[in-house]
Amino acid sequence: MGAAERRWAFRVAIDATLRDTDGLGHVNNAVYLTWIETARTKYVFARRRLTTIEQLDFVLASAHLDFRSPVYLHETVEIRCSPSRLGKSSWEMAFEGRVRDDGRVCLEARTVQVQYDYEKRSSQPIPDDWRKLLEADLLEKGSE
DSSP: OOGGGOOOSEEEEEEOOGGGBOTTSBBOHHHHHHHHHHHHHHHHHHHHTOOSGGGOOEEEEEEEEEEOSOOBTTOEEEEEEEEEEEOSSEEEEEEEEEETTTOOEEEEEEEEEEEEETTTTEEOOOOHHHHHHHHHHOOOTTOO
C-alpha cells in the first residue's frame, strides 16, 4: 500500500496564519510541532471522549519531524495521524501533513507518548480500554 493510500485514524485541518510565518514568508518549522500536538490532542480527546485537560494521562517523550515542502500564508494543511506502535506503557503516533490545494506532503512526523500517573509521577501501563482503541486505529502493516 502506498503512502497516499494509508489508512489514517484521524484528520484535522489547520490554516496557516500570519503568526505562523517567518521572515522568509513560509511557516516556521517550530509551528509544525504545535500542529501535530493539536492533531494528537484532538485525536485522544475524540477517541477517549475526554472533556477536560485533567483527564489526559500521558506525557510526550520524543518527537521527530521531517519537513518535506514549505507551507505559506493562508494554505490549509490537513494533519493526519494514527498510532503506529504500542508498547507496555508507551505508544507511537505517525503523522502526515498535506496541503489541501495541491496535495503535496509538507510534513512527516512521529511522536512517542508515555502513559503517566501524575500523582505518582511515574509511567504506568496503557489502560486496557485505551489500548483497545489504539489497536483498532493502528496503521496497517506495510503502510509505513
